Amino acid sequence: MKESRNFLLLMMAGSGTRFGQTLPKQFHLVNEEPVFIYILKQLNKISELDDIVVVTNPDFTSYTKEWIDKNVFEKNIHIVNGGSCRSESILFGLQEIKEIANDNDVVLMYDATHPLVDTEGISKVINTIKEYGAASLVEHQCDTIYKIDENSSDVKEILERREIVAAASPEGFKFGQAFDIYTKTDLNTLNKMTSAGALARHFNIPFKTVPMGKALNLKITYSIDMEIFKKIAASYLNN
Numbered sequence: 077m078k079e080s081r082n083f084l085l086l087m088m089a090g091s092g093t094r095f096g097q098t099l100p101k102q103f104h105l106v107n108e109e110p111v112f113i114y115i116l117k118q119l120n121k122i123s124e125l126d127d128i129v130v131v132t133n134p135d136f137t138s139y140t141k142e143w144i145d146k147n148v149f150e151k152n153i154h155i156v157n158g159g160s161c162r163s164e165s166i167l168f169g170l171q172e173i174k175e176i177a178n179d180n181d182v183v184l185m186y187d188a189t190h191p192l193v194d195t196e197g198i199s200k201v202i203n204t205i206k207e208y209g210a211a212s213l214v215e216h217q218c219d220t221i222y223k224i225d226e227n228s229s230d231v232k233e234i235l236e237r238r239e240i241v242a243a244a245s246p247e248g249f250k251f252g253q254a255f256d257i258y259t260k261t262d263l264n265t266l267n268k269m270t271s272a273g274a275l276a277r278h279f280n281i282p283f284k285t286v287p288m289g290k291a292l293n294l295k296i297t298y299s300i301d302m303e304i305f306k307k308i309a310a311s312y313l314n315n
Contacts (some may be wrong), residue, residue, distance in 0.1 A: 085169035088188035089158020102188040118193035127152040131169045163266035167258045179252025186246040194291035211248035211284040215293040247272035
């Protein structure tokens with residue numbers, strides 16, 4: 077019997093205003109399936125994961141359920157409506173599993189803007205959270221990094237890229253810490269800290285970073301990102 081369980085909140089309640097289209101990006105069809113189904117199929121392959129909570133846009137609850145019901149998943153899939161902001165959506169996801177989760181269980185937050193799942197990286201994040209309490213998958217930077225003056229655009233400093241990483245997905249905590257933070261902290265405060273790293277620093281929680289494996293850190297923000305995903309979706313899912 078497993079000593080602890082590993083939960084994942086698939087965060088897909090956003091409206092995607094920067095995407096520039098009426099239909100939120102996570103529901104766009106790619107090769108006749110919505111983006112979030114690609115993500116769920118990849119997550120379903122990760123043996124360490126137990127339950128997946130799909131935190132969806134309330135306007136697309138029926139659409140979400142229809143597509144999940146069309147597929148067969150080995151994982152326990154929960155569907156809950158998201159809130160008015162990301163922090164409230166996470167809170168609703170945590171409340172969904174509070175009766176079955178223990179304090180030392182792992183809970184991951186995975187953004188549906190990242191359609192290419194790093195299965196190897198997720199396994200490492202889970203193990204890191206078990207040891208340290210909180211962690212995030214990250215991508216090391218290969219390009220030169222400039223710090224600039226936001227008014228003049230002049231270069232002020234060249235940053236040491238070995239010390240710079242970009243947050244990827246997922247990030248997470250032990251369930252007890254996450255539930256305590258999100259139930260006892262007001263939403264205005266939580267919304268000022270948009271990442272697990274910011275939350276960890278604010279609450280003095282040790283926070284580790286885990287380098288990505290072989291997956292591409294593609295984030296769908298604009299329409300061109302969706303076009304890139306369409307080009308690689310079929311081959312990626314078959315790997």
